[in-house]
Each structure stands twice: as structure tokens, then as C-alpha cells.
Amino acid sequence: MDQGCEGMDKICVWLEKLILWVDKCGPPPIMWVGMAGGRFHNPPAPHIEIVFMTEGECPALSIGDRKVCLRSGEASLHSVHFGNKSEPGDFKGWCIFLDVGDEREFESLCKSPLFCSISVTRRTELEAAFANLSTRCYRYGTGPEKGYLDPRPLFAGGQKPPAKIPMLLVKNALLDLLVILLEEARQGDNSSTSEYPPSVSKAIEFMSTNLNSPDLSLPAISRAAGLSVDHFGRFFRERVGISPMRWLQELRVRQSRFLLERSALLVEEIATEVGFQDPFHFSRVFKTHSGMSPTEYRERHSPTNASPKRYGRKGQ
Template identity: 30%
Template sequence: MSAAELPGTAVPAPPPGMVVTGRYDEGPGYRINRPAGASSWLLTWTTDGSGLLRQGTVETTARAGDLVVLAPGVPHSYAVGPGARRWRFWWTHCQVRPHWIPWLAPRVLGDGVYAVGTPDGTRARIEAAFHRVLADSRWTGTGAPPAPAADDDPVAVAHGSAARELALCALEEVVLLATAGAHPAAPGGDAGDERVRRAEELIAADPAAPHTVRSLAARVALSPSRFAHLFTARTGVPPMRALREARLRHAARLLESSDLTVERVAAASGFPSPFHFNRVFRERYGVPPGAYRSGERL
């Protein structure tokens, strides 16, 4: 049975670009079904009981200490594990940082499902990191970020780029701690990985540049087809989608930190058409650029 065939009410995922995190303690009968998948990545880390996660044709059971990551765009569902009395777990919806993908890649099960069993010695620190994700998501960007507290609301949404980036830093610690023992990095790394990382650096250094698959491939000495294949396999997204995401992140930072007009923000972020920029920005952040600047964010 595929995830799309599961019965039950479909539950929408958060809009793309957001960082939404929470901790749940659910009993039998709890189930989330997304026949169209999600536009963001979903990371779950189980602390007690068990959960059953399905994505596409892949099914995996998560028990205490298991990190399960679901890539976007594939039908999925998850529920309390069969026969389990509870499923206590942390979860986060976000757009993962591209360099996390090679860390997760050795534990891929297929259909965008990654499963990692975390060593006992790292679990207390992973738990603490998830508490920081929850607390940092509430940061307003001024003053000190809030300290984690046991009585925090179980769900938080990061508003503003500062809170999103700080929450992602704590989440990066989770991914690194979980995967560090799974695949020791070879000195120098794989040549394909190095070329993909170089392309990512080129995009990050100047997202507004007129990059194309062909131009990026030429910079890393690969054919366009080979480059596109390697980039997608190692990051989980095609090169031009990664470029668009980088441009949108750059635009969001400019809207938050400058007085440039929306048209100039669009041009400075690599979008020659303000109309196109408004459309894709709204798809990504849930509001048009002007409303985003005014603080009307989801």
C-alpha cells in the first residue's frame, strides 16, 4: 500500500519556507495523511514508544532514538506504531540546508525516506538541541533568544530570518549528531560531492548572478546532464530549484533589513520580472513581498 492510498482525512503541511517545530505525545488512533506530500522536509525524532511512517512505497518504524527524515513532494503518512501505546516524538518542518543531504544519504531507504538510529550517548544532547529549536523559533530577533523551558507551548513557528536561521543551527546539530557515526567522511571526499559543494558555494556567494545549469556545470568541469544528475542526487533538489530558493532567501533578508523597493529587491535577488518575483515569493512565504516586509508573515 502506498502512502497515498491510506484512508483518513488529509492534513495540510505548513507552507514552504517556514520552520515549524513541536513535540507530541500521541496515543493509538493518531494519524496524519498527506496524499500530495509536503512542500517542506519533515524531520521526526522519537523519544518513546513507536511510530509508523510511510512515504511513497517505503515504510519504516521509528522507535526511541530513531531520526526519520522525509523529503518533500512524495505522498506520505505517519501514525502511532501498531500495538504501541504511545508515540512521543519531536518534529520539524523546514527547508533543509543543502549540505545536510550528504550526511543523510547513506541512510536512504528510497522514495526520499532517510532513517538513522542515534547512539545512546548522543540522545541527551539531541533532546537538548530540539528544545533549542523550539525556543529559538520564538525569537523576535531582538534581545537574547528565549531559554528552553519545560512548560513551553509544544509547537512554535519561526518568524523572521534570524529566528529561522538560529533554529536551523540547532537542527543542524541534531542531524550531525545523528549521522556522524553512520558514515565517516573519507579524506578529500568524493569528487562528485566536491563539485556539487563547489556549485552550492557559487550559488550562495552570488544568488543574483545569471546562473544556469550549463554555466554552473562549466564552472565545476562537468557536462550539464551529469552535473544536474549529481546535484539532484546529492542535495535532493534540482540545481535551478536550489538557485530559486537561494534567491528567495536573499530577497527575504533584503526585505527585512533594507529600505529597497520591492522592484529593486527583486532585481538584486536575480528576478528580472517583479511580477514573477511576487508570485514565487508568495508561493514560498505565504504572503506577497510588501506584506512580508510589514510583518504579515505566516
């Protein structure tokens, strides 16, 4: 049974290549993203598939003439150019298909199958990234299936191109997911870490996928966790070290930093995107966590070093 790839460096190289390529693309090259399971059966296509197994094991996945095993808690990056298939089984996980077409960066995939895998330690965070991307594709995509986003028809038949801001939000969610995988691959030490209890994991996933809702409240998060408000608050703090609402606030600030670095959204738009109705309140919270205003953060960390006048009102 062939397994893994020739060293951790190889998956890092491919993830870095994907990140740079996605960053320079127009509409995100996503063909499909969502939760699936039971069987692999994909005909040959110029796609790269990324899978994160959440339950069960696929003992014999055929990728071209290679046979590999995918276990729960592992993420894989593999080509679909030669097709892939498996026998039916009791497994499921998140997956995403990226259309790399005939791009020169991926010419080698037409010559031999690619398969790389890593053990994931930040499982909850990676699941939340997949869920966030799937939600955005469902919200802004035009395809017939949930989670489906085919960029090609958006430009067909003289149609108007997709709105810039929604496409940026989808692209940012995709880049966020790829960066998490790259950080996991670079970590090198893939020893397992203790998982949060199921109720805490459910709460974290619920917050991650709904962080742009300004009405996200402790009672709503407690219901998602299946616990009473009082019990949940104490239990979450005992297991995570901070309160649920503090965790949510830190998550919103982390996501806003990513948008400040990667997008040209106004500060007001970023505030709304991460669940703040009042941009001035957002700026105060951001400064408390980051030691500087959103505009100052963007000036220091944006690769374009754009003028602050473009991104918000003075003082934000």
C-alpha cells in the first residue's frame, strides 16, 4: 500500500503553489466543496482534491495506479487527472475540488498521480474553515448544488462578472483553509493532541460558521452545544481556558486581521463581515486585542501597503 508523499517538504511545496495560484486568480477555482462520504468515485478531470477525513477510514483509495489509505484525522491533497475510486465504506469527511485546468504550474499532474497526506492536530479549526468556505460558496455561488461554485458560467453568454466583494470573501475563506493546512504541514511534529469534548467542539464550530451574525449570543451557542447556559459557560471555560464569548471575540479579531491583510474591503465592511454592527465598536475591540487600529494594522501588514484613506474613516 503506497502511503503519504516523499517527505513533508512535498506537500508544503504543493500547498504553497496552490496558495500563490489562488491568490492571483480571478474568481475562486472551486468546483465543489462540502461534506461527503461512503465512496470515492471521480472520473479523470483536471482537478486537485483536498480531503479531510472526519470519521472512519478509506482503506484502499485508488488514484490512478496508486493505492493509498485515508484515516480519520488525516488531510490529503491528491490529483484527479487519472481518476480516483474506492469501494463503498463507512467513512465521511470534508472535500473540495479545485479546477487547475491547463495551468503551467500543474502540468506535471498530467504525467503522474499526486498524493500527499498529513495528520491534522487543529481538527476543529480545519473543520470550521471547511464549513466557512462551504457556507460562503452556498451563499454567493450560482451552481445547482449546495456548496457548489463553478466560476465559468458566471462569464458565459455575456453575463456580468460576479460581484467583487462576494468573490473576495470566498477567496479569502479558501486561502484561510489552505494556510491552515500549510501550517499543519510545516509543523513537522504531527503527534496527536487531546481533542475538546464533543459539546465544546460543536460550540466552536457553531461560532466559527456564524461569526458574521451580530445576534450570535451565549444562549444560542449553548443550544448548539446541547447544554444549559450556566453549565456550558463553566464547562467551556474549564476546557478551553477562556469564556465562550471571549473566544468568539478573539475569533472575530483573527478573521478581521486576515481580511485586512488580504482584501480591499473597507473597515466598515470588514466589521460587518465579522459580526460587528458598529464599526467604531469594532475598532475599539480590534485595538484592545492587537494594540493598534484596523487602519494601522493594514498599513503594517498589507502586502500592497495601500493608503488608509481607501479603507475607512479617519480614526478607525
